[in-house]
Amino acid sequence: MATVETNAAPIPEAKSFAPERPKMGVVFWTSVSWILLVIAAAVLADLLPLRDPDALGIRTGEIQRFESPGVNAWFGGDGQGRDLFAQIVHGARPAMVLSAAVTLIGGSLGVLIGVVAGYVRGRTDAVIMGIAEIMFAFPAIVLLFAVGAIWGITMAILIPVMAVLAVPSYARIVRGVTIAVAERDFVDAARAMGASQSRVVIKELLPLVALPAIAFGFLGFGLVIATEGALAFLGLGLEQRTWGSLIAGGQGLIREAPHLALIPATAMFLTIMAFNYVGDGVRELIDPRPIVVGRKRRADGPRPTTASASDALLSIRDLRTSFPTPGGVVTAVDGVSLDVRTGRTLGVVGESGSGKTMLLRSITGAFPVVGVQREGRVVVDGTDLLSASPASRSAMLGNEIGVISQNPLSALNPVRTVGSQLVEVMRVHRAISKAAARARAIELLEQVGIPRPGRRVDMYPHQLSGGMQQRVTIAIALANEPRLLLADEPTTALDVTIQDQILRLLASLGDEYNMAVVLVTHDLSVVRGWADDVAVMYGGQIVESGPTSAVFGDPQHRYTQALLESTPRLDLPIHSRLAAIEGQPPSLVAPPAGCRFADRCAGADERCRSEVPVLERLGSVEFRCWHPGQGEAR
Amino acid sequence: MKLLGRLIVRLVAVAIAVSLATFSLLSAAPGDPAAAKAGFAATPERVEEIRSELGLNDPFHVRYADWVTGVVQGDFGTSVLNEQPASKLIGDAMPHTVELMILAQVIALAVSIPAGIYSAQRPNGWFDRLTGAMSFGMLATPAFVLGIYLAFIFAVRLEWLPAVATDLPGPFDDPVENLRQLILPALTLAAGMIAIYVRLLRTDLIETLQQDFVLMAQSRGYSRRRVLWRHAFRPSAFSLLTAAGLATAGLLGGALIAETLFAVPGMGRLAVTAIFTEDYDVVMGVVLLLSLAFVIANFIVDALYAVLDPRVRHGNR
Numbered sequence: 012m013a014t015v016e017t018n019a020a021p022i023p024e025a026k027s028f029a030p031e032r033p034k035m036g037v038v039f040w041t042s043v044s045w046i047l048l049v050i051a052a053a054v055l056a057d058l059l060p061l062r063d064p065d066a067l068g069i070r071t072g073e074i075q076r077f078e079s080p081g082v083n084a085w086f087g088g089d090g091q092g093r094d095l096f097a098q099i100v101h102g103a104r105p106a107m108v109l110s111a112a113v114t115l116i117g118g119s120l121g122v123l124i125g126v127v128a129g130y131v132r133g134r135t136d137a138v139i140m141g142i143a144e145i146m147f148a149f150p151a152i153v154l155l156f157a158v159g160a161i162w163g164i165t166m167a168i169l170i171p172v173m174a175v176l177a178v179p180s181y182a183r184i185v186r187g188v189t190i191a192v193a194e195r196d197f198v199d200a201a202r203a204m205g206a207s208q209s210r211v212v213i214k215e216l217l218p219l220v221a222l223p224a225i226a227f228g229f230l231g232f233g234l235v236i237a238t239e240g241a242l243a244f245l246g247l248g249l250e251q252r253t254w255g256s257l258i259a260g261g262q263g264l265i266r267e268a269p270h271l272a273l274i275p276a277t278a279m280f281l282t283i284m285a286f287n288y289v290g291d292g293v294r295e296l297i298d299p300r301p302i303v304v305g306r307k308r309r310a311d312g313p314r315p316t317t318a319s320a321s322d323a324l325l326s327i328r329d330l331r332t333s334f335p336t337p338g339g340v341v342t343a344v345d346g347v348s349l350d351v352r353t354g355r356t357l358g359v360v361g362e363s364g365s366g367k368t369m370l371l372r373s374i375t376g377a378f379p380v381v382g383v384q385r386e387g388r389v390v391v392d393g394t395d396l397l398s399a400s401p402a403s404r405s406a407m408l409g410n411e412i413g414v415i416s417q418n419p420l421s422a423l424n425p426v427r428t429v430g431s432q433l434v435e436v437m438r439v440h441r442a443i444s445k446a447a448a449r450a451r452a453i454e455l456l457e458q459v460g461i462p463r464p465g466r467r468v469d470m471y472p473h474q475l476s477g478g479m480q481q482r483v484t485i486a487i488a489l490a491n492e493p494r495l496l497l498a499d500e501p502t503t504a505l506d507v508t509i510q511d512q513i514l515r516l517l518a519s520l521g522d523e524y525n526m527a528v529v530l531v532t533h534d535l536s537v538v539r540g541w542a543d544d545v546a547v548m549y550g551g552q553i554v555e556s557g558p559t560s561a562v563f564g565d566p567q568h569r570y571t572q573a574l575l576e577s578t579p580r581l582d583l584p585i586h587s588r589l590a591a592i593e594g595q596p597p598s599l600v601a602p603p604a605g606c607r608f609a610d611r612c613a614g615a616d617e618r619c620r621s622e623v624p625v626l627e628r629l630g631s632v633e634f635r636c637w638h639p640g641q642g643e644a645r
Numbered sequence: 646m647k648l649l650g651r652l653i654v655r656l657v658a659v660a661i662a663v664s665l666a667t668f669s670l671l672s673a674a675p676g677d678p679a680a681a682k683a684g685f686a687a688t689p690e691r692v693e694e695i696r697s698e699l700g701l702n703d704p705f706h707v708r709y710a711d712w713v714t715g716v717v718q719g720d721f722g723t724s725v726l727n728e729q730p731a732s733k734l735i736g737d738a739m740p741h742t743v744e745l746m747i748l749a750q751v752i753a754l755a756v757s758i759p760a761g762i763y764s765a766q767r768p769n770g771w772f773d774r775l776t777g778a779m780s781f782g783m784l785a786t787p788a789f790v791l792g793i794y795l796a797f798i799f800a801v802r803l804e805w806l807p808a809v810a811t812d813l814p815g816p817f818d819d820p821v822e823n824l825r826q827l828i829l830p831a832l833t834l835a836a837g838m839i840a841i842y843v844r845l846l847r848t849d850l851i852e853t854l855q856q857d858f859v860l861m862a863q864s865r866g867y868s869r870r871r872v873l874w875r876h877a878f879r880p881s882a883f884s885l886l887t888a889a890g891l892a893t894a895g896l897l898g899g900a901l902i903a904e905t906l907f908a909v910p911g912m913g914r915l916a917v918t919a920i921f922t923e924d925y926d927v928v929m930g931v932v933l934l935l936s937l938a939f940v941i942a943n944f945i946v947d948a949l950y951a952v953l954d955p956r957v958r959h960g961n962r
């Protein structure tokens with residue numbers, strides 16, 4: 012696949028939200044304490060000043076039959092007056108021993124196997140993972156049940172069987188981590204420096220793999236406790252007294268003495284929960300999640316909808332688009348105004364992170380991040396999209412406004428046919444029968460230059476080439492004969508040979524449908540070839556705009572000049588064409604006080620750094636620069 | 646359709662592996678079925694006679710082949726219980742288990758799909774936090790613990806529902822009573838799945854909602870609902886489908902628990918009873934069928950996946 016330039020360089024990809032889990036902190040430490048308490052109970056049960064768990068209360072007279080929990084017996088007594096509290100404390104031990112043994116044995120075996128599979132890869136890996144998959148395929152409890160039924164349940168049987176059952180889970184996790192780690196440089200370096208394989212594994216890999224394995228170990232520990240309980244519940248418990256056997260014993264008496272089942276069940280629940288919390292907390296150590304961006308807020312109340320004075324179809328006034336990020340509020344579009352008339356094509360050009368893609372998104376209002384706020388006016392054909400009602404905005408989008416995006420494959424729904432996506436856009440916006448819409452879909456496909464449209468209409472996006480896919484998105488954008496077409500880097504993801512065809516197609520369709528077109532690109536030759544007007548963006552602002560020939564012929568702003576000077580011969584790869592200017596684009600969180608280009612500008616002086624350049628006009632060109640036009644014109 | 650062929654080959658392979666494992670496990674069992682059958686008073690000669698009658702002296706592979714041949718023809722052997730054919734006992738129990746599992750899946754999906762979708766739309770909103778915490782809790786609750794809680798609350802305290810399903814009518818004979826008796830065991834089974842489904846769907850949807858084609862659908866003026874269901878949910882539904890297939894393993898194990906706890910006359914309870922009466926033909930049959938059910942469930946998921954997801958159908962993934 013062709014590498015796609017992500018335009019939104021300073022925009023954090025807010026993709027990886029953690030599955031919601033309760034916050035670490037108090038709960039985490041409470042869980043740790045609970046686990047320690049249970050361990051203490053398991054170890055010290057014999058030393059604690061408890062009643063004998065086997066002493067029959069009805070005989071000693073200390074505890075009544077089915078005594079309720081209270082001061083005398085904290086957790087009450089069972090049918091023979093045995094102290095439930097003492098039984099629970101003593102019952103902690105077998106499950107803890109079992110879980111510890113299973114977790115240690117199964118865990119270390121799994122880690123070992125996982126590291127080997129992930130490090131060696133190849134056939135060994137395939138065989139190991141194949142076996143693991145078959146083991147996953149067998150319901151563990153059914154197997155344990157069968158084993159238990161035949162040989163009976165003792166520690167000596169349960170520990171090895173459960174340990175073996177636990178191995179695949181550890182192996183799978185560790186294998187994944189190993190593969191990721193093994194591809195990192197330092198492991199490669201160690202390998203290259205001649206460290207023996209086993210040394211690399213032990214010294215470099217194991218420490219990194221340990222934490223995820225330990226995190227899972229806690230979860231696995233809880234799982235073993237639960238499984239032992241389930242077996243005991245089925246009547247296949249260990250011979251020792253465990254929480255599981257207490258629950259199983261109490262379950263039949265749930266009407267007469269509910270505490271007998273409920274209290275040990277709660278003890279078990281709390282313990283498993285605690286292990287899960289701690290495991291989760293440990294995982295959090297390895298896997299810090301991004302600070303989550305705030306909720307999406309609607310822009311403030313409706314503003315008066317006044318059509319712009321000009322006869323422009325698209326008229327943007329003082330647009331500001333900002334959104335919160337962990338590093339502060341990014342103002343990606345900062346006070347942009349522009350007009351595009353029907354029949355004209357405006358090229359918006361700038362580096363990555365100049366705000367050009369966000370400008371386009373600000374028109375449609377579809378953002379990949381949450382919490383975006385827009386201010387200003389975006390008037391299309393007399394309607395201000397920012398203050399319009401959701402209904403009238405929806406009526407414009409996809410109907411009067413068509414959108415084409417950068418990467419055609421990801422812009423098309425992967426699981427629906429080309430035809431259904433075309434039909435959908437027509438049927439959402441107008442009253443048209445399915446059959447008529449389909450006929451028109453085929454017609455449209457033909458119009459955008461797709462051969463054999465009758466067959467392609469029933470294909471899925473991945474069955475088409477990149478160029479074809481882009482033609483499809485164009486067809487979708489044009490389906491309702493829009494008056495405004497927004498195209499975001501429509502050719503970046505495509506082969507060089509296809510790029511020209513697509514641009515030619517866009518130009519001819521623009522004429523045919525008499526649309527206003529906004530063409531966002533970082534490729535100056537695209538602007539030069541296909542745009543009537545150009546707006547140069549830098550740091551979220553338009554620094555220079557006007558008819559393409561005028562701007563390119565006599566650039567005023569230093570940034571435009573630098574761009575044009577660095578304009579490459581066509582033999583350079585596309586992505587490096589704008590990279591030729593030294594330095595970094597300005598911060599959009601805290602932009603420079605004066606001219607945003609000052610840090611990289613050869614002609615910058617004190618004034619440039621402190622005062623924001625005012626908008627000046629020279630003929631048909633507008634620009635913001637204190638020292639304009641002093642570069643070499645081209 | 647090459648894909649379907651591959652799936653079938655895998656199905657058969659796993660079926661053979663599972664049946665072999667089950668059979669060898671149970672033939673290694675201590676205890677002498679011939680002696681058990683002959684009764685206390687039998688002479689050693691009589692036991693030996695029965696032994697060869699039952700083919701117990703044959704080599705392992707012959708016995709396995711015999712057993713498989715029988716199973717394929719629907720003969721699972723004979724139960725020690727009144728000499729009934731094992732297949733009859735299993736056949737009587739199976740519909741209850743199947744119904745229970747379907748009910749549990751339906752409950753799980755009906756709860757988790759709306760919950761997951763709602764959570765994903767407002768990540769970290771109050772609802773999302775609540776479902777997150779609840780999923781976490783449900784994952785940590787073993788089925789039998791949850792079952793006991795449910796039985797205590799709904800059957801003992803509130804007395805809304807019966808605590809046992811001993812005289813379970815068929816779903817078509819008396820649907821209301823049938824549901825009343827099965828709802829608690831089904832909930833017990835569903836809880837763990839709900840937790841898994843909600844978390845999965847939420848994470849998946851949040852990711853999908855930020856993808857290009859969803860943004861494009863939004864920028865075509867589609868309603869929220871349309872974007873959500875027609876564009877975002879469908880790809881996420883595939884992950885849910887996979888999870889549902891995998892969850893079948895948990896369901897089968899859970900069926901043992903839930904049926905025992907609520908006395909549902911299904912295969913799980915049958916197996917538990919059979920084990921304590923050393924009724925190995927029945928145990929073997931149930932274990933084999935449960936394992937096969939798991940394999941088949943995943944086979945169906947894979948096949949559905951291939952039919953529903955065009956990317957798999959065309960071998961692009």
Ligand code: SF4
Pocket residue numbers: 568569570606607608609610612613614615616619620624635636637638639
């Ligand atoms: S205003 Fe000053 S710093 Fe900015 S581009 Fe013009 S000359 Fe350079």
